[in-house]
Amino acid sequence: MAKISLRFPKITFWRVVLLMILSAGFYATVLRFTKGLGGTTNLSAQFPWGIWIGFDVLCGVALAAGGFSISAVVYIFHIEKYRPIVRPAILTAFLGYSLACVGLMFDLGRPYNIWHPLIMWNPHSVMFEVGWCVTLYTTVLMLEFSPLVLEKLPWQRPYKIVKSITIPLVILGVLLSTMHQSSLGTLYLIVPHRLHPLWYSPLLPVFFFISAIALGCAMTIFESYLSLRAFRKHLDFHLLTKLGAVGAVTLLVYLVIRVMDMQSRGVLSLAFQPTYEGRMFLAEMLLGVIAPIILLFIPRIRNNQFGLFASALMIVLGFVMNRINVAITGMDQSSGVHYFPSWTELAITASIVTAGFIMFGLAVKYLDVFPPEDMKEIAQGKRAELPALAAFRSPLWSATTLAFVLVVIVLGGTAALSYDGIRRRLPVVALSEGSGSVDVSRGLAELKMPGPIKIKMGKTSPGQCVFSHARHVDQKNPNCSTCHSGLFRMLPTTADIAPDRKMTNCGTCHDGVKAVSVRKEDRCDACHAKS
Amino acid sequence: MDTQTVTKKGLLFDTTLCIGCGACYGACKERNKLPRTNENFLRDNLSADTFTVVNRRNNRFVRRMCMHCNEPTCVSVCPVGALVKSEQGPVSYDASKCMGCRYCVQACPFGVPQYEWDDPITPRVRKCDLCRDRVAAGLATACATVCPTGATKFGNRDELTAEAEARIRANPGRYVNHVYGVAEVGGTSVLLLSDVPFATLGYRTDLLQAPLPHLTWNVLHKLPTVVSIGGVLMSGIWWITKRREEVKKAEREAHSTEKGTN
Incomplete structure (x- = not known):
C-alpha cells in the first residue's frame, strides 16, 4: 500500500485547471444555497429540469452501466476472463451513483428531505421508484466496492461477510440498475404533451435500457483504454474487441427498434425536416448510433486499438446527447422558453465531474483497483504508454488512419448538424391578445353589482x-x-x-x-x- | 362509490360572460394572502404569488388556474405524496412532505404548478387549491363568490357539466361545441366554455382524453413481475454456469489422475 505523503503537491497544469474548476464550483455552491435556484440557475416553471437532471443524474447513473454489465458477465455467467475489469467498473459505477446523488442535492429544492420517499410512499410515482433504486443500488455498489477498502484493514471478519454475500448482491445490483436505467426513461412517459415526438415514445423505458447496455460495453472499453494500460498481460485485447462487437449488435437492435417505433408512430419524416429538433436528432443518431455501428462492424477497425477506442467514445458521446436531447432539446418547443444552463449550473456540473476523476485517481493510488504487481511496473516505467496514443505511430495507410478519418467526418458532421439545428430554433411566439376591444356585452348584461x-x-x-x-x-x-x-x-x-x-x-x-x-x-x- | 357519498365540486368558466374585471384575481389574492404582483392584472402570469390570472387572448378574457383533474398527473408523479386529491375535488399540497424535485411542475399538462424559485432553503410548490377549506365548509370558492357576471360558477361537477351542455344546446352557434374539461386528461373539476377555439385561448387541445398517470402505471405495475422473473432467471444462470465450471474442473482432475496412473 502506498504511503500517504504530506508533501505539498507539485503544481502542474492539470492541477491548476482542476483547482480552478473546483473553486468556481465552490463559489457556485455558496450562491446556490444562499440565493436559491431562481437566483443561480436558468430554471423556471416552464423549464423546471435542466442540466443537473439531464446530465448529472441521467448520465451519472448511466456510468453504472459498465458496473452491472461486467459484474453480471463475471459473477453470473462465470466468464472469468473479464474479472480484471470488474473492480474498475464497480468503482466507476459507485462514483457515478454518488455523483448523481450529489447532483440531486443541488437540484432538489429541499435536499434535506431527500430521504422522504423511504417513509412517505407513493408507488404510482416513477420518481418514488427511482428514489428507492438509487438508495438501494448505491448501498449495493458500496458493499460491492467495500472489499477494496476492507481488505486493507487488519480485521478480516467484515471482509469475509461481504465476500460471502457477493452473488446475491450482484443479482440484486443487476436487477436494481436495469430497473433504474429503464425507469429514468419511464419518468418521461407522463409528458407526451411536452416531449417532442422524435424522442417521446411509449418504448422510452426500453430505449433507455438497451442504450444503457451498449453504453456499458463502451464505458468498459473506454476505461480500459484510459487507465488500464497495465492490462495487456491480464486482459487480452481480443476481449475488448468482443465487447465492442456486443456493443455494436446491441446498438443495431436499438436502432432498428427505434426506427420501427418512429415509423409506426408516423414521425420518421420529422427527423429529416430542417428544424432544431430534426437536426439534433440526426446528429445524435449519426454520432452515437449509426457511426459506431459501422465502425465496429468493420473488422479492421474493430481490431485496431484506436478504432475501437474511438467507436467506444462515440457511443458514450451519443448516449450523453440522447439523454440531453430527451431532457432539454425535446422540451424546448413545448416549454415556450429557450433554456441554456447558467454558469453556476455548468460550474457545479464540471466540479462534480472533476471530483469524480480525482476520486477515481485516489482510489487507483491507494486501493487495489488494478492488480498491484502491474501498478508497480507502471511506476517503474516498465509498461508501455496509452494504447490510444501508441496507435498514432502506426503506418500512414492503416486501419488507424481509416478510423481517424471516419471519426473526423462523423464529429464534424455532428457539429455541423447541431449548429444548423440551433440556428433553426424557432423564436418564442406569445399568444395573440387580439385587436380592438373585447366584446363584453353579454357579460355586462349579466353584471350584478x-x-x-x-x-x-x-x-x-x-x-x-x-x-x-x-x-x-x-x-x-x-x-x-x-x-x-x-x-x-x-x-x-x-x-x-x-x-x-x-x-x-x-x-x-x-x-x-x-x-x-x-x-x-x-x-x-x-x-x-x-x- | 365515492361519487355517491361525496359530491364532486367544480367550477364552470364561460369566456363569453367574462368582462375582465379582475374580481376573481383579487379575491384569490385575498383568500391566499398573496402580495401584489402586477400593476395591470391582465398582464400578470401564474407565479408563486399568483394562483389565477385573467388574460386577454384572441379578443376574449380567459382565466387560467389549476384544473383539479379527476386523476391528477401531479398527484401521481409526486414521490412523497405531498400532493393530494380530496374527495370533493380540490388538489392540495403539503409543503412539509415535499423534497422539491419539481416533477409536478414538469409533468402537469396545463403548466399550472409554480415554484418559489428564490427561496434557498424552504421553497414551496404553489398553486390554486380550489379553496379547499371554504369548499369543505360548504362555501363556494373565493373567485366564484365574487364574480359579478356569473362567468365563474361554482357547483357540483355533474350539474355544471349538464348546465354547460345545456348552454351550448340553448344557443346553437354561440359556443364551440365542446365543454373543455369533460374529457381532457380524463376530466377536470374546472370546465370551460368558449365561442372561439380553445387553442387560441392558450388551452391545449392536443391532450390525451385519458388520464396521464395510466401511461406510467402501465409500466410500473409490471415491475414486481419483472424483478421476480429476473431474479430467478439470474440465479438459475449463476447456478448452471457454476455447475458447468465444477463439472469441467472435476473432469480435468479425473483426466489428470488417469494420466498419472498411466
Missing part, C-alpha cells in the same frame, strides 16, 4: 356614509382590481370599514386630486348623509 355598503360610523361622524358600487364602477368597463387589490377586502362582508383618517382606504383616491378629498371638511356631505 354588490349593493350599497354602510361604513361604520365613528363617534364624531357628521352622518352615515354609504358606499355605492354603482357610483364608483365604470359600468362599461368595470375593473374590480382598482380597489380590490390590497385596498379593500372582498370576501368577508365589507360592513366593517373603519373611518379613513390615515387616507389609506377611500383616501387613496379621495385625495383631492383624483376625487373629492376625505379631508376637506366643508365637503363632508359629499359622502356623509346630513343628519
